[in-house]
Amino acid sequence: MSITEKILCSKSHEYILKNEDDTYTVGLTDYAVEQLGDIVFLELPETGNEFKKGETFATVESVKAASEIYMPISGKVIEVNESLVDAPETLNEDSYEKGWLVKIEATGDEAEQNDLLEYEDYKEELE
Numbered sequence: 001m002s003i004t005e006k007i008l009c010s011k012s013h014e015y016i017l018k019n020e021d022d023t024y025t026v027g028l029t030d031y032a033v034e035q036l037g038d039i040v041f042l043e044l045p046e047t048g049n050e051f052k053k054g055e056t057f058a059t060v061e062s063v064k065a066a067s068e069i070y071m072p073i074s075g076k077v078i079e080v081n082e083s084l085v086d087a088p089e090t091l092n093e094d095s096y097e098k099g100w101l102v103k104i105e106a107t108g109d110e111a112e113q114n115d116l117l118e119y120e121d122y123k124e125e126l127e
Contacts, residue, residue: 008116075104
């Protein structure tokens with residue numbers, strides 16, 4: 001099963017992947033990364049920060065534009081992908097396996113995921 005079969009995507013182009021330990025990995029979809037172009041800078045939150053669904057938790061800058069990245073579900077940051085800060089271009093190469101942004105513990109309820117789309121539906125909405 002590919003990673004895109006397991007993720008849920010937001011309309012603002014973030015994804016969540018539920019991990020085996022009930023935490024979530026959060027990142028940008030391949031579509032978002034493609035639209036941004038060459039990524040040159042990434043600002044990520046600190047471990048322990050808490051965000052509500054829809055709040056800005058990170059910023060990404062590419063040669064084209066700077067964009068805010070929104071938290072797809074409420075959660076507390078438990079791990080940050082520090083390697084991206086030094087090598088933000090990793091996002092362009094692989095936004096799922098190596099280019100994830102943060103790992104969180106969900107603090108909201110499951111209903112927060114109701115407006116997230118499975119990858120196939122997300123791709124259809126883009127067309």
